[in-house]
Amino acid sequence: MASQQTFARGALGANYNENLTWIDHRELSRVGARWIRGFIDMHQIDSLQPEQDSNIKALFQVMEAGFNTILSLKWAYADRDFPAVGSPEHTDELECLNCLLEIVMGKVDILVIGNEPFIETKQTGEQLNVFYETVADAVIDFRKAHNDLRTPTQLYMGALNRLDLPAKRTPAIVRMLGFIASRPELDGVDLHLHMPTLAGHRAMLNYALSQIRPDQRFLATEFSMIWHWKKHMNDAASTDFCKQYGFPPGTKVCEVISTTIQKPVPYAQWEDFLKHEPWYLECKSFMGETIRLYRATERLEVATYSCCPMRNRKAPILASDTPWMLNGLFAPSTVQLEQDGSRHENFPWAEEFRRLQRSEQ
Template sequence: MKIHKCAALFGVVSMAVAPAQASDLGVNYNGLTRNFDLSELQRTETTWVRAFIDVTRLQALGEAAIATDPDVVGFKQIRAAGFKVILNLKYDYSGSDFPSNVNSQAFIDIRAFTTKVLNEVYNSTDIIVVGNEPFIESDPADRDNDLFLFYKQMSNHVITYNQARRAIPLYVGAFNNLQNTSWQTQPTIDLINYAENTPNVTGIDLHMHTASVTEMGQAIDWARGHLGATKKIISTEFSLKNHFRAHNTDTINATFANQYGINPSWKVWQYINYALQTPRPRTEWVAFLQASSWFMNVRMSLENADILFDQKGLVVATYALRQSQSSMPATTDPWMLNGIYCNQTCVPNPITGQSQFNYQWIDSFRARN
């Protein structure tokens, strides 16, 4: 756990809502805790680990699948190994309507199934978030009052479950892209206000995949303005993914291309796709990043973001441990640039066989953890 604080971040001013605290920093498995590897976690020196469990996916598989699902098994192993664990309950209603009527059979069924999932993983959890990305894991036409009602009612159910047991911190979210006015919708405001006004909700979760650390500050400030001063904020996902995507079609560095025998006309996305299909020696991958001004200009963004989180009083934030992406078309988000491990674009360590660290992120993570 960090014990340091920072008073300023390149002129970004903290809102006077509460004394700043040193936010904890952890790693994020997303929905792939089947990849749990104790040595990978230990090498990062992390204390916190976050993951989501897809409740609707498990519901489609049936109750018998819960205990043996590889992501549920992996999730439980994390806390058993001594780490603190954040769980996001994911409800993916893309392509279908929200069961927002509490008396409907669909809501009764998903509520009951949520209880069955919690029975399996609750004792392996230190913080629980009702939701993963509600305003993405849904159809645009359904991001209305039905979305709000579903998450409010599901949160009420999880609150009841939680209060009858250990009463661990419970958050609602996560909210995406709050730096953009088009995402600052009435259902978003309603759900944040619900978190503000419900005693047994600790606060909200923000996912901040932005073009700059400044935009992260804008998202936090907007959320804080609707959440009030007393409730907490966590961020279980953050990155400069949007900044990296803006450079997909840049031409790769000519000196780098000549040194490693790469086509000098290739764009960034082409080289990344090449590395995904044919993982590279880490020295080559690092050389590619070091030769790319668009990366080097923001290489301290993880540290800078965590300094910002200290200023804004976030409780904990988690950063991607590894990524899973099969290909890299020109218009795709380059998630693999964000991972602490370059598990897809770099060959394993030839001596140990372990995944290798990406450039810079591990140094920043350890410095701030």
């Protein structure tokens, strides 16, 4: 059942994306996380028996353990057009949604209508807006019909990306933000703040919050400096690090990472690698800086940080790849497991995450 306590405004939790089955309660305890976020692909679940989905089962297990939960709903339309309202395909979408709402509404704390809709589709104009507006209205109508008043699931819509860039503030984006503002039943907008600079985080927040009602809030279910990390994948790795660990002079950052993927290293070596890279160290306080920025708006509901990036990746990292493994609270598959089989904490994010939990008190 959705938490009956007052919402922890400005909370910081753990994000598992589509990998809710990876949730490890020991890891959550180590970093003090109480909020869990993940998403499900509405085209991958059994439309008649969504409770049989492994990610849904994992979500209910964390609810039973007392965690607060955020569930985002993803509709992938990258390879097809959105269905016309009233068509059999559109009716099927709403029936599948209704079956899922039967088991999650009033139980998850927050439901997010969408998961990066402007990235997961080939149509980014009016067709997208109409689809998500009809879906949102169906969710709102379901909650009203079931009189979910004592333990209401909060409703958000999104998640939106890179609104720091004026070119991304398209008519369709403006329409979605206007729709969110027009519905009193919607609590706010979900944002994915993957940025190369802190100024980008600030610019996106300023824009998004100016477009919705003053009483509405925002989620940051994903945030990072991933585009800053990516710019440095083709850099030469630290000369001192290469000399100490036997890498040829001039070895690229991406090549060091690829080598450790193929043959995981002791945690001390992974930490040394990160500490020798100035582009990484210069942003070691970004999590605290961004969370303070988000909380200073007094409109942050919950932010969640990655617990699952590239945990099982085996393919090498190319200079053009996005190095998500640098982002996680726990060390990725580049690092040998601890003797008890658990994962090492990733430098410096796990300790910073713990510190920010303490600052909520």
